[in-house]
Every structure is written in structure tokens, then in C-alpha cells.
Amino acid sequence: MDTQIQVDSRLQTGSADSIAWIKLSSIFLPLKTPISDAKVLTGRQKPLTEVAFLFAEIETKNGHSGIGFSYSKRAGGPGQYEHAKEIAHVLLGEDPNDIGKLWNKLCWAGASVGRSGLAVQAIAAFDIALWDLKAKRAGLPLAKLLGAHRDSVQCYNTSGGFLSSPIEEVLDNVEQSIAAGIGGIKIKVGQPDMHADLKRVAAVHERIGGRAAMMVDANQQWDRPSAMRFGRLMEPYNLTWIEEPLDAYDVEGHAALAAQLDTPIATGEMLASVLEHIALIQNNSVDFIQPDAPRVGGITQFLKICALAEAKKLQLAPHFAMEIHLHLAAAYELEPWVEHFDWLDPLFNERLEIQNGRMLVPTRPGLGITLSEQSQHWKRAESEFGQRP
Missing domain, CATH: 3.20.20.120 (Enolase-like C-terminal domain)
Incomplete structure (x- = not known):
């Protein structure tokens, strides 16, 4: 009976965490030289000179954290960032373990723009951050x-x-x-x-x-x-x-x-x-x-x-x-x-x-990545939600 009580207590503690703080960053990575593939030579696109990234950083009230990102080439980066800003608040107070549930919640928060393309690419940054957080909390590479x-x-x-x-x-x-x-x-x-x-x-x-x-x-x-x-x-x-x-x-x-x-x-x-x-x-x-x-x-x-x-x-x-x-x-x-x-x-x-x-495969917990100091010099916009623990 005592063993059962201990197990139940651990389960209850593990599910008591909640998302307290989210930071979104719009970062534009410049490429060393313009890049062209066949889409450029056939006149459909212009050479690629930079890649737009949407980063999501998530922290819980118990101090666990995760980072995720999405990206876009040539167009769409600012749109991803703006859509992420619109829906980020629905994660606050939620259990970070419930990743499938939270994906659906984010999707329904922006349902009028559909379930593909830019809409889900904005969700991706949150989703990847939650998986990174979960793996870090377990002390395992993803x-x-x-x-x-x-x-x-x-x-x-x-x-x-x-x-x-x-x-x-x-x-x-x-x-x-x-x-x-x-x-x-x-x-x-x-x-x-x-x-x-x-x-x-x-x-x-x-x-x-x-x-x-x-x-x-x-x-x-x-x-x-x-x-x-x-x-x-x-x-x-x-x-x-x-x-x-x-x-x-x-x-x-x-x-x-x-x-x-x-x-x-x-x-x-x-x-x-x-x-x-x-x-x-x-x-x-x-x-x-x-x-x-x-x-x-x-x-x-x-x-x-x-x-x-x-x-x-x-x-x-x-x-x-x-x-x-x-x-x-x-x-x-x-x-x-x-x-x-x-x-x-x-x-x-x-x-x-x-x-x-x-x-x-790196042995570091989660994705095993942290943002460099250099990346901050390419940041064009930033938003925070909730309160950092």
C-alpha cells in the first residue's frame, strides 16, 4: 500500500507543472552568398539571400525549458511570427506534457486560416519546443x-x-x-x-x-x-x-x-x-x-x-x-x-x-541546441507572454 501511495504521489507531482512563460523571436539569418537552384534559372524565384526563423522558447513554473523553431525562405517569415503571436497565449497555464492536446488547441485558435502552410508552420515552433522540453526533463536526447x-x-x-x-x-x-x-x-x-x-x-x-x-x-x-x-x-x-x-x-x-x-x-x-x-x-x-x-x-x-x-x-x-x-x-x-x-x-x-x-546523434538532452550570441544580432522582433519563473 505504501508503495502504491508513493507511485501515485510521483504521478501527481509529474503532472502538476504548467507553462508559465513563452518568448517568440523573429531572426533573419543572412547567407554568405546568394543561392540559386532551378527555380531561379527558370524565372520562378529570385536567389535566396537569407532564411527567416521563428524561435519559440517555453518555460514552466517548475523551471523546465524547451526551444523550437520554424523557418521560411524568401517569404512568409514575418507571417509565421505574427500568427504565432496571435495564438501563443492559449498555452499559458497548460500542462506541457499534453503535447498532442496542445497542438490541437493551437490549431483551433487559428482555425480560420486553415490546417496547412503558414498556420501550422507557426505551430511547429511551439510543438518542437515542447518536445525539446519533455526530453530535457527526462534527461534524454530527443x-x-x-x-x-x-x-x-x-x-x-x-x-x-x-x-x-x-x-x-x-x-x-x-x-x-x-x-x-x-x-x-x-x-x-x-x-x-x-x-x-x-x-x-x-x-x-x-x-x-x-x-x-x-x-x-x-x-x-x-x-x-x-x-x-x-x-x-x-x-x-x-x-x-x-x-x-x-x-x-x-x-x-x-x-x-x-x-x-x-x-x-x-x-x-x-x-x-x-x-x-x-x-x-x-x-x-x-x-x-x-x-x-x-x-x-x-x-x-x-x-x-x-x-x-x-x-x-x-x-x-x-x-x-x-x-x-x-x-x-x-x-x-x-x-x-x-x-x-x-x-x-x-x-x-x-x-x-x-x-x-x-x-x-548528440548525447545532450533534448535537441541539444542553444541559441548563440550572434543570433541575437539578427533578431528583428521579439514578444513575451506570461511571467518567467
Whole structure:
């Protein structure tokens, strides 16, 4: 009886905490050089010069804390921040353990703007902060809290293969990436002149020389016939995948490519809800599913996509934000990939370690990240809610 009383007492204490304080920060990270992919060369977008981040910091009355973030490229950052300001107050006084309940509460607080896109991307910062808090309180890396299958994840590099870089620079980046222990090299394709893409692929493939995996990314720039032609020409290169060959919402077109090509098809990064990923999964449109936790509404929603993808035995390669996705990929049943980008390094005090083609899951509790002093110089707006304990 005494044992039962003690257990009940511990349970009651564990659920007595509540969210007391929230801080939102809008931070714009400048890039060293403007970045261009096929969307720029086809006139659909301008070069990328900065990335907008929405950070949420949450503290409870018992002194537990968590940090999370969402982001946007080219447009949407100020909108994410403003929407987060509108809904943040609904978390005050709530039990931080109830992450699923709180996701729904945040969603309903802004229901008139929908359940995808900017609306859920604002929620993502809160959701990720709550998962970070929960893992820190448990004294575990987030991957361990979720139930890790591995302590490291295959990693590939994208940031050295943009179309804004001449081929000589890309080849130098290949050498630097392999020397740094990165296990895969992804380059951008999708130029108006497909022959230019073919020359670029051939040059990089030759330089890699079997020392690392190779992927290509067309950023949605082809129509169905062009994607099929390019895919067939790529078969001899034994690519790990062809990414976003078609419009992100062309479920049938991706399904046809996945069925007819030997090279695996990867897509999903531009989708902004669980439902949009369900369409890809149910229609056998991908071999590698590429959800982005900040874009789909956070870790709570990302895990729903993973459960569906695992049931279909799909491979996982989350997009961007390796600081978050390393943990989530480590908890996926099938061997995944994580995308290495060093762009975010100036925002954080910590660095992720790479060895033998794999990124090591940090042993620090939670996500294992803290904001750097430098990040504060890029802050454009800040709001606080509640009272800090």
C-alpha cells in the first residue's frame, strides 16, 4: 500500500507543472552568398539571400525549458511570427506534457486560416519546443525519448551543389564534403538546358568515383515527359534518388516515375500538412519520403507521417533542419538519410559531429541546441507572454 501511495504521489507531482512563460523571436539569418537552384534559372524565384526563423522558447513554473523553431525562405517569415503571436497565449497555464492536446488547441485558435502552410508552420515552433522540453526533463536526447533505432544516421550534403556554383566549385565541394566524412553528395539539376544538367551529373559522378552516394534534385522544374527522359538517362549512374522531378502536388506523375524507373524517387519537402503526405504514400508516389517537421506543423505531425511511411516500408530522408531531423531520423525503423546543411551553424553554440559518412546523434538532452550570441544580432522582433519563473 505504501508503495502504491508513493507511485501515485510521483504521478501527481509529474503532472502538476504548467507553462508559465513563452518568448517568440523573429531572426533573419543572412547567407554568405546568394543561392540559386532551378527555380531561379527558370524565372520562378529570385536567389535566396537569407532564411527567416521563428524561435519559440517555453518555460514552466517548475523551471523546465524547451526551444523550437520554424523557418521560411524568401517569404512568409514575418507571417509565421505574427500568427504565432496571435495564438501563443492559449498555452499559458497548460500542462506541457499534453503535447498532442496542445497542438490541437493551437490549431483551433487559428482555425480560420486553415490546417496547412503558414498556420501550422507557426505551430511547429511551439510543438518542437515542447518536445525539446519533455526530453530535457527526462534527461534524454530527443531521439532516445522517441525510441531510437540507431545512434547515428547516414548524411548527405546539398549546400555545395547549387546551380549558382560553377562546376569547378562544385567539384571542390565534393572533395571537401568527402574529406569531412559526409556519406552522400546531392547536386541541383533542372536547368532549362537538360544537356547542361547531364554534363554536370557526369562530372560530379566521375569526381565522386564511388567514394560516396550521389543524388540529384530538380526542384519541381520538369514536366512529366522531361522527367521520364532524364530519369532514364540517369539509370547508369546508380543514383540513390532523383528528388522533386515534378510539381510537388503531382501525385500521379510521381507515381508513374516511381513505377517505371529503377532510380528511386524522392519528394515531400514542399508539402505543408500530414494530409498532403498521405496522398503521396497511398498512391505509391515515392520511394523516399521527405517530410520537413517545421513545414508540416512540428514533431507531433511528423511522427504521424513516419508511422504511415513505415507501414509502406518507405525510406525516409527529411528535408533541411538537421538539428531537428537527426533525432527524428534516428527513431525511424528503416535506415534513413539526413541532410547536412552548415547554414544554421551561426545560430547555435553546438555543432553536430560526422564520422564515416554518418551524423552522430548528440548525447545532450533534448535537441541539444542553444541559441548563440550572434543570433541575437539578427533578431528583428521579439514578444513575451506570461511571467518567467
